[in-house]
Amino acid sequence: MVTLAVLADLREGWLPSEDVFRMADFESRTRFPLCKLIDRLRSDWQDDDSLPVQIARAQIDALRTASDPEGRYRAKWQLVRNLYKMGYNGEQVRELFRLIDWMMHLREDLTERFKQELDQLEESLQMPYVTSVERLAKAEGKAEGGATVLLKQLTKLCGPLPEEVQQQIHRLPIEQLATLGEALLDFRSLADLQSWLAVNDNGQNAKS
Numbered sequence: 001m002v003t004l005a006v007l008a009d010l011r012e013g014w015l016p017s018e019d020v021f022r023m024a025d026f027e028s029r030t031r032f033p034l035c036k037l038i039d040r041l042r043s044d045w046q047d048d049d050s051l052p053v054q055i056a057r058a059q060i061d062a063l064r065t066a067s068d069p070e071g072r073y074r075a076k077w078q079l080v081r082n083l084y085k086m087g088y089n090g091e092q093v094r095e096l097f098r099l100i101d102w103m104m105h106l107r108e109d110l111t112e113r114f115k116q117e118l119d120q121l122e123e124s125l126q127m128p129y130v131t132s133v134e135r136l137a138k139a140e141g142k143a144e145g146g147a148t149v150l151l152k153q154l155t156k157l158c159g160p161l162p163e164e165v166q167q168q169i170h171r172l173p174i175e176q177l178a179t180l181g182e183a184l185l186d187f188r189s190l191a192d193l194q195s196w197l198a199v200n201d202n203g204q205n206a207k208s
Contacts, residue, residue: 004032004033004034004035005017005032005033005034005035006034006035006037007034007035007036007037007038008037008056008059008060008063009038009063010038010060010063010064015034015036016034017031017032017033017034018030018031018032019032037056037059037060038060040056041053041056041057041060049082049086051096054079054082054083054096055096055099055100057079058076058079058099058100058103058104059103061075061076061079061104062075062103062104065104069106069107069110070110072104072106072110073106073110073113073114075104076100076104076106076114077114077117079100079104080097080100080118080121081121083096083097084121147169147170147172147177150169150177150180150181150184151166151169153184154169154184154187154193157184157187157188157193158187158189158190158192158193159190161190161193162190165190165193165194165197168197168201169197172201176200176201179200180196180200183196
């Protein structure tokens with residue numbers, strides 16, 4: 001077994017390399033190599049665009065901006081912009097952003113501003129992006145809000161949607177809207193969307 005200590009703190013010069021456990025006359029010592037994230041980001045990871053390094057950068061930025069909402073907003077925005085600039089595909093961006101969103105939580109007004117700026121960025125890059133349709137729907141106060149968001153993104157991907165397809169999406173429950181939000185970046189045509197609906201509507205439309 002190999003032990004590696006990953007230190008995700010901001011303390012300068014704190015580099016413990018040994019763990020000591022004592023109980024009565026018993027003593028156990030474990031020495032281990034260290035990976036200090038803040039030091040690596042300043043040195044050999046400074047120009048590294050790999051996904052693990054982006055996660056490390058988000059972790060450190062989250063700690064640095066814990067009491068600075070505007071600073072956290074700027075750091076989070078820069079991280080997300082960098083992901084697009086680095087050329088990651090949609091699935092990679094979605095997976096990493098979920099973690100960044102959790103680590104770098106913003107207050108409500110900054111969350112709304114972030115969403116607006118992200119929408120503008122995606123529109124300029126023609127890269128529709130949905131992280132959590134379920135959360136967006138809650139912000140709207142009902143599942144209808146999630147359906148509206150999805151329909152806008154699907155129209156960009158698949159072109160104008162037939163009225164019956166729009167109604168089918170509006171009738172989906174929130175759980176299915178969230179699933180559709182995860183799947184939409186794999187769609188390339190209206191036929192892809194219709195195939196997904198045929199498999200995943202769970203009989204909702206038959207009941208309507």
